[in-house]
Amino acid sequence: MGVNAFTYTPSGSYVEKADVRCKLFALSLLSISTLKAGFFPLIMMIGLLFLIIRGEGKRSGRLLMELKYFFILLFFVLGARALTTPGDPLFVLFNLEVSIQGLKHGGLICTRFFTIMLMGIVFASTTKPSLVKSGVEWFLKPVPFIPEKQAAVMIMLFLRFMPLILEQAKIIKDAHKARCADLEKNPVKKAVRLAVPLLKKTFLSADQLAAAMASRSYSQQRTDPEFYPSGNEGLICVAVIFLSALLFLF
């Protein structure tokens, strides 16, 4: 399995050692505040996030390369905003006016999305997936009508089996290529040829998985998850609330 920007890598840093519940709280609060923030605080926030990412031992250049498809998405968001927001025209492109206000507004939205993406990277790369599951379970516990243990097991199974399903898809694709299936240009036919064996295999695997889980006495009445507070959570929460207030107000 390849390592990417989102892959958890143990670094022993201050952020990594913090309790997952504190990190989830910080991520939620900062994300909400980011949606209201202006350009200047956002740039400051991006700078801070890059410092944290660097502290985690990740290279900024490589990270930006890995986000290339995300930048394409942002480019479309920017384009859509620039072309549809009324205002002072900057220039005309194929009878479509690109407005100054549209560019500014689009740029602000893209910067907000990019900030949230960086926060997600910091969270994912500093948190064990099994702890994410435990954190979600803890936050869902007081919510009525949501079976938090079931949700946690679903997250665990998703994290465990998604790479296996992708690996299976790759094997099926290679088996098709070995019989010159890449000469087929119709994308629908190609998709059907991939989907049928993949779904069949996935359903069979799900059946086996259910039996294996039952044999290990799976039930919703499970032992509660364990957390590992570092003792700095109070300080982190205060800093996050202060930062969120700044983002929200400016």
Place this chain on the structure above:
Amino acid sequence: MPDTRIIETKDLTCIYDGSRSGVFNINLCVSKGEFIIVAGKNGSGKTTLFRLFNALLTPSSGKVLIHGKNSVKHPVFARRTTGMVFQDADMQIVGETVYDDTAFGPENLKLPRKEIHHRVDRALKKIGLFHLKDRNPSTLSGGEKRRLALAGVLSMTPEVIVFDEPFANLDYPGSLELLSCIRDLHASGQTMIIAIHDIEKVISFATRMIIMDNGKIVHDNIPGALLDKLTCYGIRQPAGKGIVPWV
């Protein structure tokens, strides 16, 4: 004398819907400390029998008794007593790390966290995977994955471990690693039942061999008494003369 019987089946029959396959009229008894090989060609009913032991299937007629308790009425008790290692380890491993996966069973039993740590550490040390406890299971070798599946069962402290084709798709080093674990468990007095095609790997440990054919038990005896009957039922005879250790 104390009753050493752990599993007992009485006229056990399980027929799959819309087919003639399954197991028919099985009567057997598994006692403490036994090492039983269940041999037979594909479709002979080995896996079905094991799933019945583990209360994963419901008998069409007859019953499986675990310490005298009907497995259908007490499935959790049956699963705690009879741990099953499946043929495809990838489908049995559910945890994000080796440690998490080994803890899955004890967590389902709602054991206290301290007891879970104790059991997981002990199981991982026993099968030699403790140094890999933080690894993602998908990065393990085939042999290590099979041993992890075994650790997941051991952490539930079953009285009987049931292996369904444990050496399937394993290379030579992986087979050796797993065999070493099985040998150590056997030496510690663990009761085991193994379904296997290639009996030469474990025949030297076996105290009993059951041959299945078309869902029925056709022979049940000490391994030495059944060697000349193997080929009639599509089972390869061990290489060399008599019963000797594989390596």
